[in-house]
Amino acid sequence: MTVDQLLDDVIDERKSAVEKLRQTILQNLPKGFEETVSYGMISYVVPHSFYPKGYHCDPKIPLPFLSFAS
Numbered sequence: 001m002t003v004d005q006l007l008d009d010v011i012d013e014r015k016s017a018v019e020k021l022r023q024t025i026l027q028n029l030p031k032g033f034e035e036t037v038s039y040g041m042i043s044y045v046v047p048h049s050f051y052p053k054g055y056h057c058d059p060k061i062p063l064p065f066l067s068f069a070s
Helices: 003-008 012-028
Strands: 034-038 041-046 063-068
Antiparallel strands (some): 041 063
């Protein structure tokens, strides 16, 4: 699943608020951090290029920075 697919599934009453929140996060996200889908939610992560060890429970998963469910 992609971020765009998740956004397509947001109910109409919430689309504007979710998009505004997403844009605010993207504008303030530290340089090099990435937007992705993790655990079925839009997530912002510290990529392996910054933190090669990844998430402590599964080093294949990037280190979580922020997630939100719509």
